[in-house]
Amino acid sequence: MKTAPNNLSEIFEKLQDLKEIFKFGEKIVPILQSLIEFMKDVVPLLENINTSIAESTNKMPAAFNQINNVTSATEMATTEIMDRVDNITNSLGEIQKSLSNISSKSKAKTEIVLQLADFLADNSAAKELLSKFHEYDDIDPQIDKVNEKISEVNNDGYQIMLALQVQDITSQQLTAVNHLIESVNDKLASLVDDIHEANLDNEVHKLEAPEGATFDPNARFDRDENRQINVDNIIDEHKNKITSQDEIDKLFSGE
């Protein structure tokens, strides 16, 4: 059984502890007050951030769709250009056939005129007319010139067609941009979810990329011949060497 002096000693010790707590309390209260003031400032700030995120992310589906629309529009425009180029090429082909036909008929006509000339060998007026006929009988060189021009236009049309590879390359670049937008949107969605837990509203919409879409993020329209030369060199160097993943790993580790 404890004695009275012992009890009193314990009470004094407890009072001493209590005093320390009060002293600590005096120190902590201003800190708590500052914290409360800080929170008063921070909560509206968080609400502002939440609103800003929501406003920004609300614009993301529009940007995402806009990029998809650009891709579709350029694909349609490219198809239309190709259709026109094909039409021009087909028309030029028909013109070439007609020219060839004209040339054949012209040769046949000349042949007939020459045969006719034999019957009129003694007729001076006929000789004069025949001479004039030969002056104007230069259709084949003219046709050759036209055919040359047609070939040039055909070649230009083909070059236009080749240049339209830019559509595929830019569409991959745009898909890469959309992929970035999607990633940022997902991060923001996760952030907004966290803020929701602090009872703040606003919602981020999930963006839906076309299923299975793949792209080359480094796609570029570069006609530098060195790109293909570089590819050929790599193929020449390694075509017969590479048989395993280990060898590929060695290749990239510089062993």
Next chain:
Amino acid sequence: MEIKFLVVDDSVTMRRIVVNSLKTLGYDNYVEAQDGQDAFDKIKADSSINFVITDWNMPNMTGLELTKAIRSNGPTETLPILMVTTRGVKEDIVQALQAKVNNYVVKPFTPQVLKEKIDAIISSI
């Protein structure tokens, strides 16, 4: 031997450009596929296809996956494959070689390069 090409690309534009280039080079026998899976189905269904020109980046099955599928399928394992792609970095080229493509062309390509690669493959088979 008559060559029957299978032109594989998810881009209608690119398929048309490749087909036009083939026609310019004098090759009129071709079929088209819009992705790797479509291509593989056509290859299995049509044994007269004897040359594949494929893009890399495509939905459903990529050109690289298509190459691996062709190489691991007995009847088609030696089918010539020309990869035509925007991917020009060393890692990609090596990956394609490991998958056993016969040759590799970077986009944008020129008809001369396409002809050179097709001729090289044909002369090697």
